[in-house]
Amino acid sequence: MRILSDATAQKLAEIAEHSEAVRIQWQDRGRAPRGYTKGMAVAFGQLYLDLLDGDAFASEVANPVIGEVHRDGLAFYADKFEEAGVQIGPFPSDILRSVFVMQHGLGMRESSGRYCEGRDASADNTSAETAEAGLFQCSWNARSASPLLVTLFEESRGMVNFLEIFREGVTAHAHDEENFGSGDGRDFQALTKANPLFAVRFAALCLRKQRRHWGPINTRQSEIRPEVDALFRRAMAQIEADYPVTS
Numbered sequence: 001m002r003i004l005s006d007a008t009a010q011k012l013a014e015i016a017e018h019s020e021a022v023r024i025q026w027q028d029r030g031r032a033p034r035g036y037t038k039g040m041a042v043a044f045g046q047l048y049l050d051l052l053d054g055d056a057f058a059s060e061v062a063n064p065v066i067g068e069v070h071r072d073g074l075a076f077y078a079d080k081f082e083e084a085g086v087q088i089g090p091f092p093s094d095i096l097r098s099v100f101v102m103q104h105g106l107g108m109r110e111s112s113g114r115y116c117e118g119r120d121a122s123a124d125n126t127s128a129e130t131a132e133a134g135l136f137q138c139s140w141n142a143r144s145a146s147p148l149l150v151t152l153f154e155e156s157r158g159m160v161n162f163l164e165i166f167r168e169g170v171t172a173h174a175h176d177e178e179n180f181g182s183g184d185g186r187d188f189q190a191l192t193k194a195n196p197l198f199a200v201r202f203a204a205l206c207l208r209k210q211r212r213h214w215g216p217i218n219t220r221q222s223e224i225r226p227e228v229d230a231l232f233r234r235a236m237a238q239i240e241a242d243y244p245v246t247s
Helices: 006-017 034-052 056-061 078-084 092-111 140-145 147-156 163-167 183-194 196-209 226-242
Strands: none
Touching: 006 034, 006 226, 034 056, 034 092, 034 163, 034 196, 034 226, 056 092, 056 147, 056 196, 078 092, 092 196, 092 226, 140 147, 140 183, 140 196, 147 183, 147 196, 163 196, 183 196
């Protein structure tokens, strides 16, 4: 699989910086850190490139929406997309983009776009299995959604991807660094905060397989914004320009 070049990552970050998405006032959260909007554009670019290369993980994220509202966030949120004037679309590329539109709003709801967010101090989830961490406040027990999630975790150990991009505009606090329990669950918390691309990939598949993992999805508080859809459409065009399909 191809790795996004530094040049393309910079182009995607610049697209994000000049997009309407950076000016969104998210409900109860305000504006996102610039690093979040840039980072999500770059992460989307990597997964879209993965999809073009036939990667199994990206292909699973981009599977057709077949109405499984009890599992699939896109199926559950179909009417929210319609209300926002954002079309999910039938093709894998459209579906991947829609997952990121949904995920972008979720990240603002769960962490205010802070890659390093520690667990919710008001909750009692302090075991290695249930302690939440990172952009989307995932916990290790979400791995039951798909065997691909465990594979992703093992393959991502020790890696750091796009951390400097996601850091822009974010100040990490001492309590953010705390991890809970031991073993793989503790390692998952640390990795989720150290490797934003891992956090994005993990949450993207969970949104398709286990949307009940998130309260803001279940209560329909996570926002769908057309400005974000427009950002990812431009990111798609940039990837297609930089990595043209050859016959």
